[in-house]
Amino acid sequence: MFGPRLQGKVAFITGAGMGQGSAAARLFAAHGARIAVADLDSQAARATVEAIADAGGEAMAVQGDVGIEADVRRMVGEAVERFGALHILYPQAGVLWKDRDRSVIETDETWWDRVMAINLKGVYFTCKYGIPHLIAAGGGSIVVVGSVSALRGFTLPQDAYTASKGALISLTKSLAVQFARQGIRANIIHPGIVETPMQAPYLADPAKRAAFEGSTPLGRLARPEEIAQVALFLASDEASYVTGAEIPVDGGYTATGG
Numbered sequence: 001m002f003g004p005r006l007q008g009k010v011a012f013i014t015g016a017g018m019g020q021g022s023a024a025a026r027l028f029a030a031h032g033a034r035i036a037v038a039d040l041d042s043q044a045a046r047a048t049v050e051a052i053a054d055a056g057g058e059a060m061a062v063q064g065d066v067g068i069e070a071d072v073r074r075m076v077g078e079a080v081e082r083f084g085a086l087h088i089l090y091p092q093a094g095v096l097w098k099d100r101d102r103s104v105i106e107t108d109e110t111w112w113d114r115v116m117a118i119n120l121k122g123v124y125f126t127c128k129y130g131i132p133h134l135i136a137a138g139g140g141s142i143v144v145v146g147s148v149s150a151l152r153g154f155t156l157p158q159d160a161y162t163a164s165k166g167a168l169i170s171l172t173k174s175l176a177v178q179f180a181r182q183g184i185r186a187n188i189i190h191p192g193i194v195e196t197p198m199q200a201p202y203l204a205d206p207a208k209r210a211a212f213e214g215s216t217p218l219g220r221l222a223r224p225e226e227i228a229q230v231a232l233f234l235a236s237d238e239a240s241y242v243t244g245a246e247i248p249v250d251g252g253y254t255a256t257g258g
């Protein structure tokens with residue numbers, strides 16, 4: 001039905017070893033993009049690269065911690081050295097540690113800082129080192145991943161995670177406004193609950209799974225590919241007039257109003 005929607009583009013995707021990042025890397029590659037698969041877990045990154053190669057696409061693994069500036073600088077450098085340019089940034093690595101990240105009165109500063117370093121500073125660093133290459137390429141697209149948890153309060157708190165995702169909304173809008181005249185668009189996706197390794201420990205409890213499904217109008221959780229499809233649209237030129245937007249991809253969860 002569609003032709004290759006990212007032909008000639010190079011995408012830098014963080015957290016692309018597993019979950020939604022891996023699904024996006026494989027989908028973007030199937031649409032013609034060359035992919036830098038960035039992940040802390042080098043084995044996972046290599047598995048995504050192999051899956052892309054097996055499907056006839058082109059990708060490379062870059063290993064590092066998005067919360068460490070020197071790692072991100074190096075990973076972006078390695079990607080540009082191999083592919084010669086960058087057009088798409090998808091800084092979507094994130095962590096949800098419900099055991100350590102709870103209410104502010106229960107959360108140790110160490111874990112607060114670590115969540116912020118990965119979820120928020122990871123996006124800052126990826127943009128800091130990636131945007132100059134988008135500008136050099138004459139423009140590009142930045143796709144950020146928030147969460148429905150940034151749009152709602154939750155009775156079971158994960159406050160560092162929620163605050164980091166809320167900050168990404170503001171950062172995305174600022175990026176969209178600042179860099180629009182350089183041909184760069186920036187948008188943020190708010191997934192609902194997605195079936196990925198991140199959620200696996202929590203979804204193992206049938207009662208919790210049923211509660212999540214019951215609170216979602218579509219009556220089920222998201223597949224990683226369903227988030228990746230929206231990211232593909234935002235990354236592609238089909239979204240040429242979409243910038244500064246927030247898009248919930250949540251099966252109607254936030255439409256219920258409470």
Ligand SMILES: NC(=O)c1ccc[n+]([C@@H]2O[C@H](COP(=O)([O-])OP(=O)(O)OC[C@H]3O[C@@H](n4cnc5c(N)ncnc54)[C@H](O)[C@@H]3O)[C@@H](O)[C@H]2O)c1
Pocket residue numbers: 014015016017018019020021038039040041044064065066067092093094095096118145146147148190191192193194195196197198199
């Ligand atoms: N799964 C959900 O229900 C859900 C819902 C809303 C938003 N999100 C967001 O979607 C994004 C992807 O989540 P997912 O469910 O695919 O997660 P996941 O845990 O399944 O995969 C995350 C990937 O990021 C990598 N990673 C973790 N820390 C890293 C670091 N410091 N540096 C580099 N890579 C690192 C992991 O190795 C892994 O490959 C995250 O930003 C998450 O907050 C997820």
